Amino acid sequence: MPSNEALKETERVMVICNACRYCEGFCAVFPAMERRRNFSYQDLIYLTNLCHNCRGCYYACQYAPPHKFAVNVPKTFQELRVDTYQSFAWPGFLAGMFQRNGLLVALITVLSVAIVLLLTLFQGTSVVFSTYTGKGAFYDVIPYLFMVVPASVICLFVLAALLVGFVRFWRDMGGKLNELLDLRVMVHATWDAFRLRYLKGGGHGCNYPDEQFSHARRWFHHLTFYGFLLCFASTTAAAIYDNVLHWDAPYPFWSWPVMLGSVGGFGLLIGTGGLLLLKRQSDPEPANRRLLGIDVAFLVLLFLTSLTGLLLLALRETSAMGTLLAVHLGVVLGLFLTIPYSKFVHAVYHYAALVRNTIEQAESEHHKNF
Amino acid sequence: MIDLTQSFDVLIVGGGNAALCAAMTAGRAGAKVLLVESAPKHSRGGNSRHVRNIRYLHDRGNDYLTGSYLEEEFCDDLLHVTSGETNEQLARFTIRESADLGKWMEKHGCRFQPPLSGTLHLSRTNAFFLGGGKALMNAYYATALQLGVEIAYDSEVRDLEIDDGKFSSAVVLSGDDPQEIRAKAVVVASGGFEANIPWLKEYWGDAADNFIIRGTPYNKGRMLRVLLDNGVKSVGDPRQCHAVAVDARAPKFDGGIVTRVDSIPLGIVVNKNAQRFYDEGEDIWPKRYAIWGRVVAEQPDQIAYSIIDSKSIDKFVSPAFPPIEADSIRKLAAKLGLDPSAFEETVVEFNKCVRPGTFDPLVLDDCTTEGLEPQKSHWALPLDSSPFYGYPLRPGITFTYLSVTVNKQTQVLMQDNQPSTNIFAAGEIMSGNILGQGYIAGFGMTIGTVFGRIAGREAAHYAIK
Numbered sequence: 001m002p003s004n005e006a007l008k009e010t011e012r013v014m015v016i017c018n019a020c021r022y023c024e025g026f027c028a029v030f031p032a033m034e035r036r037r038n039f040s041y042q043d044l045i046y047l048t049n050l051c052h053n054c055r056g057c058y059y060a061c062q063y064a065p066p067h068k069f070a071v072n073v074p075k076t077f078q079e080l081r082v083d084t085y086q087s088f089a090w091p092g093f094l095a096g097m098f099q100r101n102g103l104l105v106a107l108i109t110v111l112s113v114a115i116v117l118l119l120t121l122f123q124g125t126s127v128v129f130s131t132y133t134g135k136g137a138f139y140d141v142i143p144y145l146f147m148v149v150p151a152s153v154i155c156l157f158v159l160a161a162l163l164v165g166f167v168r169f170w171r172d173m174g175g176k177l178n179e180l181l182d183l184r185v186m187v188h189a190t191w192d193a194f195r196l197r198y199l200k201g202g203g204h205g206c207n208y209p210d211e212q213f214s215h216a217r218r219w220f221h222h223l224t225f226y227g228f229l230l231c232f233a234s235t236t237a238a239a240i241y242d243n244v245l246h247w248d249a250p251y252p253f254w255s256w257p258v259m260l261g262s263v264g265g266f267g268l269l270i271g272t273g274g275l276l277l278l279k280r281q282s283d284p285e286p287a288n289r290r291l292l293g294i295d296v297a298f299l300v301l302l303f304l305t306s307l308t309g310l311l312l313l314a315l316r317e318t319s320a321m322g323t324l325l326a327v328h329l330g331v332v333l334g335l336f337l338t339i340p341y342s343k344f345v346h347a348v349y350h351y352a353a354l355v356r357n358t359i360e361q362a363e364s365e366h367h368k369n370f
Numbered sequence: 371m372i373d374l375t376q377s378f379d380v381l382i383v384g385g386g387n388a389a390l391c392a393a394m395t396a397g398r399a400g401a402k403v404l405l406v407e408s409a410p411k412h413s414r415g416g417n418s419r420h421v422r423n424i425r426y427l428h429d430r431g432n433d434y435l436t437g438s439y440l441e442e443e444f445c446d447d448l449l450h451v452t453s454g455e456t457n458e459q460l461a462r463f464t465i466r467e468s469a470d471l472g473k474w475m476e477k478h479g480c481r482f483q484p485p486l487s488g489t490l491h492l493s494r495t496n497a498f499f500l501g502g503g504k505a506l507m508n509a510y511y512a513t514a515l516q517l518g519v520e521i522a523y524d525s526e527v528r529d530l531e532i533d534d535g536k537f538s539s540a541v542v543l544s545g546d547d548p549q550e551i552r553a554k555a556v557v558v559a560s561g562g563f564e565a566n567i568p569w570l571k572e573y574w575g576d577a578a579d580n581f582i583i584r585g586t587p588y589n590k591g592r593m594l595r596v597l598l599d600n601g602v603k604s605v606g607d608p609r610q611c612h613a614v615a616v617d618a619r620a621p622k623f624d625g626g627i628v629t630r631v632d633s634i635p636l637g638i639v640v641n642k643n644a645q646r647f648y649d650e651g652e653d654i655w656p657k658r659y660a661i662w663g664r665v666v667a668e669q670p671d672q673i674a675y676s677i678i679d680s681k682s683i684d685k686f687v688s689p690a691f692p693p694i695e696a697d698s699i700r701k702l703a704a705k706l707g708l709d710p711s712a713f714e715e716t717v718v719e720f721n722k723c724v725r726p727g728t729f730d731p732l733v734l735d736d737c738t739t740e741g742l743e744p745q746k747s748h749w750a751l752p753l754d755s756s757p758f759y760g761y762p763l764r765p766g767i768t769f770t771y772l773s774v775t776v777n778k779q780t781q782v783l784m785q786d787n788q789p790s791t792n793i794f795a796a797g798e799i800m801s802g803n804i805l806g807q808g809y810i811a812g813f814g815m816t817i818g819t820v821f822g823r824i825a826g827r828e829a830a831h832y833a834i835k
């Protein structure tokens with residue numbers, strides 16, 4: 001369960017907002033709020049995870065601090081959102097990862113890199129520091145099974161953890177599992193997610209990093225998100241080449257894995273770099289500083305993943321390849337190990353909230369028509 | 371830091387909608403403009419920080435207005451609410467000048483929102499700001515800065531040097547020491563005197579102690595007083611104002627929109643003696659919303675209670691303060707501090723007089739009372755479904771109408787009806803020229819925008835001619 005304080009404060013703020021309603025043009029949160037009069041636990045976790053943190057409502061708020069009502073929706077929501085990440089984490093004993101998340105994610109990543117490097121070095125320095133070219137070069141450094149078996153196990157674990165989180169969250173929002181079988185709903189929600197509809201605010205962009213309306217955050221997020229998807233597609237293509245077609249890596253530049261990975265890698269690099277820069281400039285008021293580490297750790301990890309990947313591509317025919325491969329795989333290992341306990345999970349809960357919102361919108365349209 | 375020793379073309383006193391419209395217009399005309407706002411930056415914008423929409427003339431609908439709103443209808447609406455207490459020439463002038471204001475506002479950074487559930491009853495006549503008035507003020511301040519307007523926050527104009535109707539300088543308190551600022555013309559757009567309780571008491575007596583001021587605590591009316599003391603002619607009844615019923619638990623100042631109580635037409639309203647005193651169902655709520663401040667102000671101790679039962683609790687926008695709840699009429703009376711027997715008697719009497727009808731909160735329905743004084747004309751349903759709910763009410767003053775007299779150029783008029791050469795006024799401080807009494811939603815912003823623009827233009831013209 002999220003903390004009582006976070007729930008109480010969110011409820012207090014929502015009651016004031018629901019009496020005001022000036023922000024209803026910004027995003028989906030306020031129309032969803034207007035469909036309610038009271039705010040139960042299930043309403044509050046839903047509304048906070050529907051929020052895309054565009055901050056329009058903060059700068060528009062006549063009750064923002066230092067007003068006595070001290071309404072700060074982005075900050076209040078952020079605090080409860082992180083509480084939901086924590087309470088839906090699986091397995092439960094790892095929920096504490098969201099405390100001091102920045103430090104822990106950094107530690108795990110450093111350890112991952114160290115372990116991969118050490119394991120590689122155990123094979124002898126000549127293996128690591130030689131120059132390999134041609135087919136199977138990567139496996140000369142790190143044997144096939146060492147790459148594939150841990151990766152598969154971790155992937156399955158991550159998928160399971162995210163799925164458990166999604167299902168628990170869905171149920172706690174008051175959802176039933178059969179609602180998720182409605183294809184039209186899922187397509188609509190996916191479309192809202194894929195175009196980051198609610199990072200447009202009321203159509204003019206977010207108030208991010210400051211009071212000015214800007215689309216910068218949405219574009220950098222798009223680069224990050226689609227960059228990540230392309231990298232994922234690249235890995236999938238490589239897996240097919242390797243395991244189905246039995247073509248050994250490294251692949252030539254004009255091959256699907258390398259092309260997708262390069263474009264995706266640059267997207268991820270620019271996207272996460274941009275988001276980090278914006279975060280540095282961003283107004284600290286509509287956020288909780290204590291939770292900054294969660295965002296920064298995940299962005300830095302994605303940034304390093306793309307950076308080491310691109311460096312590996314550029315230098316794969318030199319003697320640096322062995323080290324770079326180990327470092328890159330170490331970073332990727334860190335990324336995947338921490339996925340269920342990092343900012344990554346925002347995608348899962350936002351998506352669930354968008355699905356809920358799609359269903360609710362359809363219901364209220366239905367009521368209007370009859 | 372702004373160098374206040376330099377001389378400006380136009381000094382703008384105030385930092386709300388009218389002041390910003392004047393500042394942007396004068397800045398665009400090439401004048402060197404200083405805007406002096408008494409509030410700190412976070413509370414800038416006067417009462418405009420709390421507004422939500424503007425009413426203006428438009429001959430066709432658009433993305434955020436659902437249809438046309440033409441001059442005759444606009445005039446009729448205004449004449450109806452003011453009962454003729456208006457300068458009709460100036461009123462018509464205001465309405466004509468408001469034509470397509472939305473385009474000008476968008477050009478200056480305003481963003482509107484499409485009609486949604488919260489705005490529907492006004493969606494044809496009024497355009498709603500995305501995020502409300504504070505968002506509009508943010509946009510206007512940004513535009514004003516781009517146009518070269520200098521802005522001094524936390525700085526109060528204490529006095530104006532006026533000689534024979536001509537302004538020469540102002541005394542500004544910014545920090546600890548008062549400073550003299552010279553300018554060729556001044557636009558006074560510093561609002562009414564609603565936040566000045568001692569001044570309100572001159573007309574309302576001790577009743578004013580029980581008033582809640584819905585908007586900015588900075589509208590003390592100092593400039594209004596200075597102008598009147600310097601021989602500017604006043605207009606308007608000093609007791610007239612925009613006032614709604616607000617929750618008695620609201621903060622003394624700055625509670626804004628969330629303190630309003632919309633349950634009034636759905637039940638009965640009693641005073642501290644547990645007696646009804648006004649027809650709660652006289653007309654549809656948006657048309658009666660702005661009379662209830664005055665109605666409550668006339669009750670003993672300026673307190674009243676809106677009473678509904680569980681049939682109505684979900685039929686109005688839920689206010690920021692929770693209702694006081696009890697499972698019987700007598701228990702509710704005790705919780706509200708009313709005499710249980712008198713309250714019960716009032717409710718029983720009311721219930722007895724309710725005639726059956728078809729309840730519909732959206733139209734003037736046929737649910738009425740018979741043989742009851744005062745009558746409840748519409749939406750009268752017996753109070754018989756526990757739990758019962760009460761909201762304590764106080765008069766919530768939005769802004770006062772007592773004003774300086776102006777002409778169409780917004781020049782203030784002196785006692786002999788001669789216009790001042792270089793003193794212009796816009797916004798609440800001259801609203802009484804048009805609003806003798808009554809109010810229509812979004813019209814304060816119309817007055818502020820129309821006359822703010824004119825004041826900025828005329829002041830700049832005078833200063834740099």
